[in-house]
Amino acid sequence: MGSIVVCGGSVIGLCTAMLLARDGHDVTVFEGDPADVPATPAAAWDSWERQGVAQFRQPHNLFPRFRQIADVDLPELTERLVAAGCVWENPLASLPPSITDRTPRPDDDKFRFVTGRRPVVEAVIGAAARDQAGVTVRRGVRIAGLLAANRADDGRPRVIGVRTVDGEDIPADLVIDAMGRRTPSLEWLTALGAPPPQVESEDCGFAYYTRYFRGPQLPVKVGPVLAPLGSFTLLTLAGDNDTWSLTLFVATGDAPLKAFRDPECFSSVVRACPLYAHWLDGEPITDVLPMAGILDRYRRFVVDERPVATGFAAVGDAWACTNPSAGRGMSVGLVHAQLLRDVLRQHPDDLLSFAHAWDAETEEKVAPFYWNQIAADRLRIAEMHALRDGREPPPPDPVITRLGHAAGRDLDVFRGMVEMLTCLALPQEVFARPDMAAKVEAFGSDVPMQLPGPDRTELMDLLTA
């Protein structure tokens, strides 16, 4: 393919560009935000203006799947992250004490990954893209729309380039939308006469309250990274350069819990969670940062078995995005970017067959991450609403409950669960393994794990104290 334009120069747009350039394509990335990549991690955190990414200073975690793809297809990215102060994490390092068989397995290394604060991670990716032959990044150039020629056979548009807000027309053989959750490409496509893509969209219903800390040592992990504690969930993430974050997230409509925005309330709630109170033992480096109004959105560009347009592909959050509590967006986005590269390898010269294959592969290999997350979120939000309203919560998913119970007792089930949580495998792949379903059943239990923390009444008392 001659030239490729990527609209959006954030994590996934830049990774997509690097993957494609390494395959010999000529790729230009257009990023609306003007600021160049800061030279140091400190500058990335302190002063990088990224108005195009509303969640820029919200907590972010990378996952083993991100590292797995980077190590094969984006050489040196992991090393660059480490050099910038990002830290190694290993979910196998904190096995529950109830697991007695701790024998190492030959593939244990696949669980290790490097993570850091989002601005630092993105700055490292930005510097790698700048150094990648075949990639040109034009920052401060906002795309205003798509250019198209009508296809003779069915009148559906074939995208042939983009127009910038300054009126510059840039031709391209393929235009990639990596403009994130707020991408305007749907309006752009329909303005060209394309039929509307399939879109499913709803407010995820969660509000986030995050505070960052710094200290001489990362807090020791005693409880799980993501801890459902009745009407709130607590997320604890390691950051780069001796930093870490604590996030409380709640149902958006839970009015009393808006008090989490107050640093005193925030701390008193964390202090009431015995497995996590020590995460407050550091110097706060931010206020409590709130965020709500986050969309779950999925889009499909083949409608009635025909692509709505050719010469166009959406990747990462521009294709689908979910509630971020599971911390998967960047990892799933990189899976998607790698898939785009692979599909283009198979269909380099035929945009129609590329569009069909891109849709089919996305549906088969990436969409399940989206639908699994949506299902889990809906259960959790229903539970939060019931607790807020003083109703009996709906019964938990029996399979997830048994999985959690068995994962606390059996190393293979624990590993399988971590693979699912960290995007190394889909649930259906893990459950298809010999003995997995039988092991999960054998350990039994319909009682979900209860972590220690304040119940609803104690929480209300804390907030009014």
Ligand SMILES: Cc1cc2nc3c(=O)[nH]c(=O)nc-3n(C[C@H](O)[C@H](O)[C@H](O)COP(=O)(O)OP(=O)(O)OC[C@H]3O[C@@H](n4cnc5c(N)ncnc54)[C@H](O)[C@@H]3O)c2cc1C
């Ligand atoms: C609160 C929160 C917490 C999260 N936590 C995690 C986490 O722990 N782990 C994780 O993996 N993911 C997390 N995510 C998700 C993650 O932020 C996204 O999946 C990721 O940013 C997607 O990258 P992207 O490149 O697809 O889009 P974005 O990062 O949204 O980037 C889109 C880019 O497009 C640019 N752009 C937009 N319009 C134009 C235009 N017209 N012209 C040119 N450029 C344009 C923007 O400026 C921006 O740079 C979280 C999300 C939220 C909301």
